[in-house]
Amino acid sequence: LSLGLFLIVIQGVLAAIRFRSLLKVKVTQEISLLQILRINWIGYFFSSFLPGAVTGDLVKLIYIRDIAPGTSKSFLFTTALIDRVFGLVGLLAVTGVSSLLYYQQVLELSPKMKGIIFFNLLLFAGSVIFVLILFLPKKSKQLISQFIGKIPKIGIKIQKLIEQFWSVGNSPKTVLTTLALSILIQFSTIFVFWVLTAPFYSHDLSLPYILTLVPIGLITIAIPISPAGLGVGHAVFANLFELVHISNGASLFNLYFLCAVFINLLGIFAYLSSGKK
Numbered sequence: 001l002s003l004g005l006f007l008i009v010i011q012g013v014l015a016a017i018r019f020r021s022l023l024k025v026k027v028t029q030e031i032s033l034l035q036i037l038r039i040n041w042i043g044y045f046f047s048s049f050l051p052g053a054v055t056g057d058l059v060k061l062i063y064i065r066d067i068a069p070g071t072s073k074s075f076l077f078t079t080a081l082i083d084r085v086f087g088l089v090g091l092l093a094v095t096g097v098s099s100l101l102y103y104q105q106v107l108e109l110s111p112k113m114k115g116i117i118f119f120n121l122l123l124f125a126g127s128v129i130f131v132l133i134l135f136l137p138k139k140s141k142q143l144i145s146q147f148i149g150k151i152p153k154i155g156i157k158i159q160k161l162i163e164q165f166w167s168v169g170n171s172p173k174t175v176l177t178t179l180a181l182s183i184l185i186q187f188s189t190i191f192v193f194w195v196l197t198a199p200f201y202s203h204d205l206s207l208p209y210i211l212t213l214v215p216i217g218l219i220t221i222a223i224p225i226s227p228a229g230l231g232v233g234h235a236v237f238a239n240l241f242e243l244v245h246i247s248n249g250a251s252l253f254n255l256y257f258l259c260a261v262f263i264n265l266l267g268i269f270a271y272l273s274s275g276k277k
Contacts, residue, residue, distance in 0.1 A: 001259070004196045008263045011185050011192075016040045018086070018181040021174055022079050025167060027068045038270045039063040045267025057084065063276065078164035083178075089127040090182025091215050094190065096124025098211035106212050112243045116216060131179070134169030141166050190214045196259060197252040205244060213240050217253065233257060 016037040023031060039060045047056030057080040064076055099106070099120040106113050136144075149159040168174055194210045217240055221233040234250040234257075241249030 001196065004192045004256075004259055005263060007188050007192045007195075008260060011188050012040060012044065012263070013037060014181050014185050014188075015083075015087075018178050018185070019079075019083050021177050021181075022083055022086075022168065023064070023068070025079075025171055025174055026075055027071050029068045029070070031067055035067055038274075041264075041267035041270045042274065043267070044264040045271055048261050048264045063274065066276070074160060075164060078161055081161075082165060082168055085130070086178045086182045087185065088219070089130065090179065090184075091186040091189075091218060092120075092123045092127040093179075093183050094186050095120045095211060095215035096127070098208060099124070102208035102212065106209055109209060110244050113212065116240075116243065117212060120212065120215065131175070134166065134175060135172070136166075136169075186215070186218075189218065192259075193252075193256045196255050200248065200252060200255070202246050202248070205246065209244060213244065216240060 016033055019040065020031060020033055020036045023036075042063060043056035043060035045056070046059040050056060050059075061073075061076050061080055065071070065073075068076075099117045103117060106117060145159050145162060148162060149155045151158065168178075190211055191207070193214050194207055198205070217233060217237045220236045233253050237253035238250040241247070241252060246252075
């Protein structure tokens with residue numbers, strides 16, 4: 001339990017480093033890691049009450065505007081989106097590599113896992129394509145941007161969004177740093193889930209199987225349906241663990257959920273001390 005809670009805190013620190021590196025692409029003001037860490041924790045606090053695991057990002061953008069007032073709203077919104085996208089890419093990288101390495105072992109445990117593995121690999125391939133698109137030649141980017149801009153009504157908005165993504169791609173160091181941090185954070189998240197729940201499995205289930213199962217559940221709780229994935233995550237994890245003959249998947253997720261929310265709620269101290277309503 002102590003190890004799990006400690007690693008969840010460390011994940012928050014790594015996420016702050018990742019978000020700060022993305023902001024530095026265009027933000028000229030000096031923003032300290034402590035400031036970003038504080039703002040991120042406020043976002044985590046509100047994510048515990050707002051639908052989905054990502055909606056707290058919208059709250060923290062309000063605080064970013066206070067310390068970087070000259071920064072455009074569109075860039076801040078896009079940066080938060082990019083931060084989440086890279087987080088997802090990191091998650092897909094972990095589960096994609098794991099699915100390739102442990103394909104046979106996972107199938108031996110449960111043939112029903114074949115569909116999950118195929119889905120994981122499909123998403124992993126999509127994430128690789130996304131990263132490669134960031135490094136397209138300048139002329140190719142301009143052609144794509146011009147084509148998208150011609151789409152009626154929404155073309156210009158999508159064009160601006162894509163150009164913000166490509167502005168990050170213009171800094172290979174930022175992309176590689178962000179990807180490395182994302183992979184480390186997501187592996188840590190899955191490891192924490194395993195550390196907290198492994199003592200309560202009805203039979204031994206090693207980490208490779210968890211690396212295949214858990215990412216699917218983590219993706220679903222990010223969808224803005226309920227606060228912090230409450231209820232949705234419980235149902236999804238119950239079904240996922242049934243595939244490997246473990247019947248208490250909802251209770252296993254509940255243990256991880258309570259630990260994560262406990263750390264998130266510590267953000268109330270950052271929120272109250274900010275003096276912002």
